[in-house]
């Protein structure tokens with residue numbers, strides 16, 4: 001695929017293929033498409049299948065069919081993260097990193113220390129000398145395992161600009177770029193690295209996604225800056241919630257497009273999606289006509305079966 005750096009810029013939708021898209025996913029996809037198209041950008045789709053345990057090719061295929069069925073079109077070929085490992089490797093080679101030998105249990109224990117910051121890597125492996133590293137590496141190797149790689153971050157927080165939320169400052173720690181694991185199996189690339197490398201590759205300068213990922217944006221923007229990539233514009237959109245106020249999930253009944261189409265027409269599903277954005281549009285073209293990024297509802301949408 002040609003690099004799209006000369007194009008006017010692009011938005012994207014980047015689902016993880018671990019199941020069928022539900023109403024909340026579809027609404028975010030629709031918003032990403034609207035934000036891109038209404039600002040003259042290209043729109044790309046990326047299959048985020050680096051989580052090899054949870055991703056399936058069949059789910060990816062169904063997700064793409066669902067997006068097309070809804071009237072969302074995209075430019076260029078769909079990028080699959082499983083084809084991009086060489087690019088992640090190249091990016092990794094340009095980053096300050098260190099090996100981390102900590103098990104999940106080590107990290108949990110260190111996190112209980114009095115000055116630990118919840119959710120942040122406590123940094124046990126950051127300042128080990130070469131002798132200690134060699135010993136820990138050998139200990140892991142004896143178990144058939146290899147260490148994880150972490151970014152040696154030079155900041156502890158970073159600010160991004162979100163079009164709906166204004167300036168947002170969030171924590172940046174020495175987050176993982178490549179997971180540790182069994183020496184004889186491939187190691188998993190971390191989402192934060194993959195997303196930054198792929199957005200740059202696809203010429204993405206507008207990131208639209210659910211607000212549940214807002215707290216990841218400072219890490220990703222910082223990483224983009226370290227790699228010398230432009231930092232995209234962010235638009236973190238409100239989630240779709242269930243009646244109990246929790247994020248909609250497949251446990252909430254018939255919520256995937258495929259389930260909904262057993263009892264509703266596509267037009268009816270689209271009408272509910274449009275209604276969730278305060279519109280009576282009947283298709284994507286109509287919805288696009290009156291769309292303005294700043295009119296995106298700021299409150300979550302509560303899903304109710306129609």
Ligand code: GLU
Nearest residue numbers: 014015016048195209213
């Ligand atoms: N693959 C992620 C998800 O499905 C989205 C990542 C992103 O939009 O940056 O939740």
